[in-house]
Amino acid sequence: MPAPPPDKLSIVVFSGQFERVHYALVMAGAAIASNTPVTLFFTMGAARALLTGDGWRKLPSEEAASASAMDEMFKARGIGQFEELLEACIALGVTFQVCEMGLKALGIDHSDLRADVPVALGGVVTFLADASRNGAMVFV
Secondary structure, eight states: OOOOOOSOEEEEEOOOOHHHHHHHHHHHHHHHHTTOOEEEEEOGGGGGGGBSTTGGGGSOOSSSSOHHHHHHHHHHTTOOOHHHHHHHHHHHTOEEEEEHHHHHHHTOOGGGBOTTSOEEEEOHHHHHHHSOTTSEEEEO
16 A cells, blocks of 8 residues: 655755756645645755746756746746746745745845745744654755
8 A cells, every 4th residue: 555645745945957946846836736735945046046037047957058948948848837837836825935044145135036926034944844744855
């Protein structure tokens, strides 16, 4: 008999590479759509994905293409684009946390973050307190 699914998914979004941040949104969207609560904890390079303006478009890509070019390629192949995934996660109630230490390390002020994303500032202790004993934790 398979193990029961986790009662919560907590994702540490650490990498600032476009594909990894994109996939964290894919995982979060799939989990929340399956009635599993999700927290995305953005820190270090990944926090740049939530900057106002062109934030995520400036993320480096594992491929030679820009983040914008990768997003357009995903669209052409029927894969959800960054903004679509982000909007879906917001609409479905994913919890967004941004690490205060990560922002300080990057020299980013919390006022530089997107106003359309309901971000809670906190640290590792906040993230761990939010996690579930019976949940799953993923590091991207």
